[in-house]
Amino acid sequence: EAQVTQNPRYLITVTGKKLTVTCSQNMNHEYMSWYRQDPGLGLRQIYYSMNVEVTDKGDVPEGYKVSRKEKRNFPLILESPSPNQTSLYFCASSLSPGLALQNEQFFGPGTRLTVL
Amino acid sequence: QKEVEQNSGPLSVPEGAIASLNCTYSDRGSQSFFWYRQYSGKSPELIMSIYSNGDKEDGRFTAQLNKASQYVSLLIRDSQPSDSATYLCAVNTFGSSASKIIFGSGTRLSIRP
Numbered sequence: 001e002a003q004v005t006q007n008p009r010y011l012i013t014v015t016g017k018k019l020t021v022t023c024s025q026n027m028n029h030e031y032m033s034w035y036r037q038d039p040g041l042g043l044r045q046i047y048y049s050m051n052v053e054v055t056d057k058g059d060v061p062e063g064y065k066v067s068r069k070e071k072r073n074f075p076l077i078l079e080s081p082s083p084n085q086t087s088l089y090f091c092a093s094s095l096s097p098g099l100a101l102q103n104e105q106f107f108g109p110g111t112r113l114t115v116l
Numbered sequence: 117q118k119e120v121e122q123n124s125g126p127l128s129v130p131e132g133a134i135a136s137l138n139c140t141y142s143d144r145g146s147q148s149f150f151w152y153r154q155y156s157g158k159s160p161e162l163i164m165s166i167y168s169n170g171d172k173e174d175g176r177f178t179a180q181l182n183k184a185s186q187y188v189s190l191l192i193r194d195s196q197p198s199d200s201a202t203y204l205c206a207v208n209t210f211g212s213s214a215s216k217i218i219f220g221s222g223t224r225l226s227i228r229p
Contacts, residue, residue, distance in 0.1 A: 040221065103148055103208050107161070110157075
């Protein structure tokens with residue numbers, strides 16, 4: 001089954017304790033992206049990756065890191081989480097980031113993170 | 117001005133009626149347009165995509181695009197209680213080397229029996 005998976009689905013942690021949220025897709029998609037969703041603010045892009053070893057900042061990158069060592073995986077790293085990073089996080093992927101018109105994004109199930 | 121704007125709602129529509137959801141965007145270079153449905157606490161699910169001016173129909177859903185007016189809409193015919201959700205408009209702009217998808221903040225739709 002074609003899908004985007006994220007782990008963990010739920011996480012409660014404390015300020016300053018490094019954590020990683022994994023994201024994996026099995027559709028051979030080039031483009032992967034991380035979003036956070038907060039009430040009233042919609043989906044905001046954190047980081048995205050056009051392909052292996054190519055990553056770039058989105059709209060709200062502060063406090064986050066990513067890596068893209070393999071095409072299928074795109075982990076999100078919070079080196080020192082803070083309470084303002086409490087949010088619902090989504091990973092997404094799409095076939096091609098380039099000039100193709102059909103660039104629908106497929107979303108993972110989400111990770112609800114609480115930082116105390 | 118937000119890049120993609122939607123009325124936050126809630127939009128209340130009686131069961132069986134037509135629900136009309138609207139979205140405007142600011143970048144005239146935008147080429148791809150998407151509607152996602154999101155149930156509370158769940159991930160967005162793509163329901164329609166449209167790339168050229170006019171209407172595109174898929175079952176009870178019709179997407180309408182007017183690039184001159186920078187306007188995209190979603191019509192849901194014969195609304196059902198299961199259509200109650202937040203609908204996100206997304207716009208894909210292609211720059212010189214990268215594309216960027218921007219989401220609106222969503223319209224909450226409620227179908228009343």
